[in-house]
Amino acid sequence: MARTPFSQTEYDRRLERTQERLREEGLDALVVADPANMNYLSGYDGWSFYVHQCLIVTPERDPVWIGRGQDANGARATVWLDDDDILAYSDDHVHSPVDKHPMDFVASVLEEMGLADATIGLEMDAYYFTAKSYTRLQSNLPAATFEDHTLLVNWVRVRKSDAEIEYIEQATDISAAAMDAAMDTIAEGVPESEVAAEIYETLVAGTEAHGGDYPAIVPLMPSGDHTDTPHLTWTDREFEDGDPVIVELSGCRHRYHSPLARTAFVGDPPEILTETADIVVEGLNAALDAAEPGVTAESVEKAWRDVIERHGIEKTSRIGYSMGLGYPPDWGEHTASLRPKDETVLEAGMTFHLIPGIWTSDVGFELSETFHVTKNGAERFSTYPQRLFER
Amino acid sequence: MARTPFSQTEYDRRLERTQERLREEGLDALVVADPANMNYLSGYDGWSFYVHQCLIVTPERDPVWIGRGQDANGARATVWLDDDDILAYSDDHVHSPVDKHPMDFVASVLEEMGLADATIGLEMDAYYFTAKSYTRLQSNLPAATFEDHTLLVNWVRVRKSDAEIEYIEQATDISAAAMDAAMDTIAEGVPESEVAAEIYETLVAGTEAHGGDYPAIVPLMPSGDHTDTPHLTWTDREFEDGDPVIVELSGCRHRYHSPLARTAFVGDPPEILTETADIVVEGLNAALDAAEPGVTAESVEKAWRDVIERHGIEKTSRIGYSMGLGYPPDWGEHTASLRPKDETVLEAGMTFHLIPGIWTSDVGFELSETFHVTKNGAERFSTYPQRLFER
Structure with missing residues (x-):
């Protein structure tokens, strides 16, 4: 069982409010890379933001956690999500000398979720969401429409429980x-x-x-x-x-x-x-x-x-x-x-x-x-x- | 006088080796946003990387430091650069509710330096160089050619003195x-x-x-x-x-x-x-x-x-x-x-x-x-x- 610092009811409410905002903005998905936003929605808590990681949030289903292989156990220990929704990329994506980037894996997940031609929100100015993260998503998903929604989750966070x-x-x-x-x-x-x-x-x-x-x-x-x-x-x-x-x-x-x-x-x-x-x-x-x-x-x-x-x-x-x-x-x-x-x-x-x-x-x-x-x-x-x- | 932990000779050598790499790569400039790379080349040391900041490095002249207004004194206290090469953006660029981004200021500096149509290297996958930083530079400098040189300075750093x-x-x-x-x-x-x-x-x-x-x-x-x-x-x-x-x-x-x-x-x-x-x-x-x-x-x-x-x-x-x-x-x-x-x-x-x-x-x-x-x-x-x- 994951050790989450808040009740499931509280995480459910956070997710519902975020999903409502996605619907209002006409977004099919939001790629959440800000570690604070990831924590807020899923409970994930680890010093792993020095490699690329994110949540994929959609209006209808539970979020998907994506991170490095060696951090998947840390996710299982801290998030409320189902095990099936914890996905990890292999270690040769990390600071790769070959042309391989974690966002290639994220793009493949988005594609499998049927979002290859979707309207996808990105936290364009969030810490750790680099310029390269963006261009790799773009080149992997040429039919998708990307929109900047940097502070969408931050504004959901603004009123505290x-x-x-x-x-x-x-x-x-x-x-x-x-x-x-x-x-x-x-x-x-x-x-x-x-x-x-x-x-x-x-x-x-x-x-x-x-x-x-x-x-x-x-x-x-x-x-x-x-x-x-x-x-x-x-x-x-x-x-x-x-x-x-x-x-x-x-x-x-x-x-x-x-x-x-x-x-x-x-x-x-x-x-x-x-x-x-x-x-x-x-x-x-x-x-x-x-x-x-x-x-x-x-x-x-x-x-x-x-x-x-x-x-x-x-x-x-x-x-x-x-x-x-x-x-x-x-x-x-x-x-x-x-x-x-x-x-x-x-x-x-x-x-x-x-x-x-x-x-x-x-x-x-x-x-x-x-x-x-x-x-x-x-x-x-x-x-x-x-x-x-x-x- | 700035308090730098290394001799001027050492900073000069670091800069020369970086400038040599710029010439080899055919770059007119490199925007260095990784805080470790900024420190390596200029001596800059402060907990200010939670706002956008960078060095502009060119093949011929000393680097230019760009950061937030309230951090310019911190730059003056820690870098070996001339005061004239310490440039700061106003505070309404920080987490701005209006459409104003620190990279707009960086773009204006690049323009003043005659680099509006230059070939400019970016650290596309460096921490703190966000997707938004990239798109703002692009939209402000439509005639420039941007190339990814994320690890150029990191490789200069690899052999220690x-x-x-x-x-x-x-x-x-x-x-x-x-x-x-x-x-x-x-x-x-x-x-x-x-x-x-x-x-x-x-x-x-x-x-x-x-x-x-x-x-x-x-x-x-x-x-x-x-x-x-x-x-x-x-x-x-x-x-x-x-x-x-x-x-x-x-x-x-x-x-x-x-x-x-x-x-x-x-x-x-x-x-x-x-x-x-x-x-x-x-x-x-x-x-x-x-x-x-x-x-x-x-x-x-x-x-x-x-x-x-x-x-x-x-x-x-x-x-x-x-x-x-x-x-x-x-x-x-x-x-x-x-x-x-x-x-x-x-x-x-x-x-x-x-x-x-x-x-x-x-x-x-x-x-x-x-x-x-x-x-x-x-x-x-x-x-x-x-x-x-x-x-």
Whole structure:
């Protein structure tokens, strides 16, 4: 029996909603290659996305899982699908020196399913669905019509069930423990790698109640002169007196995340930083207050911007995004963003990572909250203190 | 000044060899999107590959880095390129609800460089170079000729310099420390997640001499009934008496890896497992003995297969691959594989992960070595004991 983290009823509902979208779009099939979407629909969970794999979803029948031969047992152990719907290509398709590509096998399956001249949706901009995957499907199935439906499943994922919310809550506890580990370790003379190690140990060990999983993004902690380089990772550099440190991390539970960012300062923070911190906290909470069912994503950003403008700061930016289930390299869903021109209407069940920040010439301050849109408004998952941490 | 882990001379040589390949292939430019290839040529190192980014490499001039606006500072901090060659697209290209894609910007840069009707190489099957990236370049540059050169830079990477070997040696020490942490922790009643946490802490903290980096693949440790599911990751399950556990992990130093796999058994191992272990060790060392400059990749696999066949085991498989620099989801280079039909001739400087294993009906045993092809033959990086670990 497969070990799935959700009930069969929940997988059935996910599939039905996806199939409904296929029918609305006039699709005979959708090739789902995004590992998060594969997990969402089938339960599949393995570090095998470094080779090509996918689900074939059609409007009428259960999905078909396709992957590498040596991963078929992993599929049998994690998906709810029938054994007959787990199909694997031989290992000479992997990084093949001969002209053989996994999508040739996928095309042959589509053909056997009677879909050689069908209208087939592809996740054209999904991670791991390469340009080559596309051209091989095209050349193998010249009579098929391919359409881009990159975010079709992502939009089905946008409203979370109670069970999904529960995993995000468990991830939240792990995030808090890992942030504690970071704040307890950051100090003058301590190497960045040591802080990253403490964070990672906590993220993976989890809490007393629940073990942790690997996060879709590594802990990030730009520091010192580098707080304006948000995606550089840790080095062996030792923290120095006068360093600002922005820590962004996420616990993970059954691939569900709850990101959390806080800023620390090694030594006595300059006044400009504590003032900036106050503005960010005020603006963030204004955004949280604004978020509720029926309002647009852009109006949440506007609430933040109104606050910072009152403090004389002019800055238009994307301050958050829908998130949840994810595999490296991202826990974001790529659907709704909290930014100007995003007119997505918030609905109960949506979950966002709200991560605003302000950078002055010298220092930056960032503080984030992951929140859940409920009928009563936005609810923070975390209760982590909203302040600058002096170390 | 950027902090690059290699000398300018080394980057110059890498670029020259790549440019020579471009000229040989008749390419006016190559769009390099694989994060490992970007790092190799420019030094760029950041967790930003969840948005589109690339280098444009031409036969004559220095490469151009293109990425997201908020990552340009990260580029300035890590690449050796001139500031003028760091170009960034605005944030409304990221997961855009309007019809705007980062590759539109890349196309405009190619046009400004006079390459609108040029012959342009693409890494069609590289991670993160999506189908959409390709179609957007096509539609923006209808007069250009695109050719697939997925592994062009990967093949330039295949022979390592002394400086690269040194980083792999540093990663080896980290791998050994992490394997010690695993073997010290695995025991009846201990959850898998706790072992993974100890491994991760060690991988990231590194050794006394060198801090660690995040590995391109998470520690894998299929256990119990699941040793035949190589890519499932850890759970909260507690190890039980009678569990085999295969641990595969890699230290990482400046993105260079040194993978190591060992098998443990919780309790008294069955005789079939200790016998299998002896065969794997014998076969692995036969393969190591066979590896030297001038022999083919497939002959290394043959040396392994000859040994196991003498023991009555019939099995043809890929037992290793060229590896080194890498980002998630893989540390493999996707160039030479140690398997039948791979006629790559081994040369001094190549580095492989040799990872054979044998699975019987009940148990599996895997043991790996990362090795360096030198003029005197294959040299193991690690001295980790080649045996079954009883826990």
